[in-house]
Amino acid sequence: MSRSRLLQKALGLVNRAREEMGMRPLRHFPRGIPESATACPLARALGDWATVIEDRVLAPASKIEPLLRAWKTKAVLDEDSGSLAVALPITLRQFIAAFDSREFPELDDSPQLSTVLKLLNAARRELGLRPLRKIPRGFRKSLFSCPIALSLPGEVHVTSEAVYLSWSQGAAASALARAWGTRAEPYKNYGTWTVELPQELRRFFRAFQDGKIPELDRRNALPGRLSGRGPEENRTGRRQVRPRDRMARRRAACSSFREAKP
Numbered sequence: 001m002s003r004s005r006l007l008q009k010a011l012g013l014v015n016r017a018r019e020e021m022g023m024r025p026l027r028h029f030p031r032g033i034p035e036s037a038t039a040c041p042l043a044r045a046l047g048d049w050a051t052v053i054e055d056r057v058l059a060p061a062s063k064i065e066p067l068l069r070a071w072k073t074k075a076v077l078d079e080d081s082g083s084l085a086v087a088l089p090i091t092l093r094q095f096i097a098a099f100d101s102r103e104f105p106e107l108d109d110s111p112q113l114s115t116v117l118k119l120l121n122a123a124r125r126e127l128g129l130r131p132l133r134k135i136p137r138g139f140r141k142s143l144f145s146c147p148i149a150l151s152l153p154g155e156v157h158v159t160s161e162a163v164y165l166s167w168s169q170g171a172a173a174s175a176l177a178r179a180w181g182t183r184a185e186p187y188k189n190y191g192t193w194t195v196e197l198p199q200e201l202r203r204f205f206r207a208f209q210d211g212k213i214p215e216l217d218r219r220n221a222l223p224g225r226l227s228g229r230g231p232e233e234n235r236t237g238r239r240q241v242r243p244r245d246r247m248a249r250r251r252a253a254c255s256s257f258r259e260a261k262p
Contacts, residue, residue, distance in 0.1 A: 031109035
């Protein structure tokens with residue numbers, strides 16, 4: 001099957017499913033991230049609830065019947081999650097395999113790390129901070145310790161759509177919005193400010209959370225190695241003290257105290 005024909009047939013199956021779920025048809029697939037269960041074109045075309053794993057899509061109970069009617073496949077139990085899933089038609093399996101093999105570069109929405117670093121440094125300049133030489137390593141599944149949060153000062157947390165800052169950080173929220181060309185808005189119910197993430201940082205956040213940028217995941221760091229903000233700097237730009245240096249200083253202080261005793 002030709003590449004264009006595969007794309008056309010796959011989109012037809014997706015639109016059949018969308019029609020069964022009461023959604024409008026798509027004229028083309030949304031861009032996505034290769035090898036991502038939640039951010040591939042198929043998952044994004046179906047909705048925020050969709051998780052595509054190998055030959056099936058995990059779905060809430062309300063979506064099972066519409067998908068079965070649209071695709072004429074069967075419901076299966078996903079052993080890893082214990083959730084119900086719907087088997088993908090062979091055409092959609094072929095489409096996902098081809099996309100993961102980078103055969104549809106026009107649909108590839110993978111983040112460009114050089115652009116991500118420029119956006120983070122634009123924010124830091126607006127905040128009066130020194131630029132970073134590289135994106136800091138962070139932790140997946142953490143809103144407070146992802147690379148974006150670790151690039152910014154103060155108590156912030158990040159979602160796939162926005163940065164949240166404390167109520168006292170209104171000036172910082174405005175600075176981030178200027179740097180990224182987005183909006184800063186008060187979120188009074190929780191006493192915070194929200195700043196919309198630019199599209200490239202949203203892509204980066206999703207890809208990192210999906211484990212598609214392992215070189216920035218601190219859990220992949222070698223034992224005993226410092227990782228995160230650069231070799232010797234923390235969020236404020238001050239020099240970090242390695243644990244072994246702290247112990248050496250404590251021993252030296254204790255030794256000096258003993259020598260000073262009469």
